[in-house]
Amino acid sequence: SSVEKLECEIEVVIRSMENLYHILQDKGITLDTDYT
Structure with a gap:
C-alpha cells in the first residue's frame, strides 16, 4: 500500500x-539543539 x-x-x-x-559529530561539529 x-x-x-x-x-x-x-x-x-x-x-x-x-x-x-x-558524520557531523565525527568532524567535531555539534548542533545547538540536543537531539537524543
Missing part, C-alpha cells in the same frame, strides 16, 4: 539524517 511505501521512505530519511548527524 501507499502507506507502507511512505513509512519506508520516512525510515530511509530518518536513517540518512542519523548518518549525517554522526
Whole structure:
C-alpha cells in the first residue's frame, strides 16, 4: 500500500539524517539543539 511505501521512505530519511548527524559529530561539529 501507499502507506507502507511512505513509512519506508520516512525510515530511509530518518536513517540518512542519523548518518549525517554522526558524520557531523565525527568532524567535531555539534548542533545547538540536543537531539537524543
